[in-house]
Amino acid sequence: MAGPAHVSRVRFLYKRLLVLHRFLPIDLRALGDQYVKDEFRRHKSASPENVTSFMIEWESYRETLQTQVLQAAGGQLSSVKFGSPLQEDKLGNFQSDQIGQLYELMLESTKSSRQFDIQEDGK
Known part of the structure; x- marks a missing residue:
């Protein structure tokens, strides 16, 4: 613990x-x-x-x-x-499920129409 x-x-x-x-x-x-x-x-x-x-x-x-x-x-x-490039040597340490998760994150963060339809207060 x-x-x-x-x-x-x-x-x-x-x-x-x-x-x-x-x-x-x-x-x-x-x-x-x-x-x-x-x-x-x-x-x-x-x-x-x-x-x-x-x-x-x-x-x-x-x-x-x-x-x-x-x-x-x-x-x-x-x-x-915001953010920084992922270094190739770190990518080699990822497990296959982490690679998949990273790919999904990349897809979501580069979509022209985001999953989140959020507006700031007052707009």
């Missing part, structure tokens, strides 16, 4: 990611929020070695997103591209 320090660290990361998603375009926020919730739920009972790589990758995502959000807040919004 995970200790209280680990649980606290996971909970902090989870909440921080959802806060950072508030700064994404509305359709990306909806997609990102659902993805984070699903992934964290899916890994509740993961093995210690999987938890270690899971936390490393999500911390890396948090750092990247936080940097991009700060750039956007600094007035460079039009030049900010």
Whole structure:
């Protein structure tokens, strides 16, 4: 069983990611929020070695997103591209179901007509 320090660290990361998603375009926020919730739920009972790589990758995502959000807040919004390319060496570590999940995520994020029909408040 995970200790209280680990649980606290996971909970902090989870909440921080959802806060950072508030700064994404509305359709990306909806997609990102659902993805984070699903992934964290899916890994509740993961093995210690999987938890270690899971936390490393999500911390890396948090750092990247936080940097991009700060750039956007600094007035460079039009030049900010959220996300980063997936490195080929990391792709080799994925299992077949993860490759399928990544493909589905790519399809959803590049659709011209998104699954989420969300409008910001007041629009």
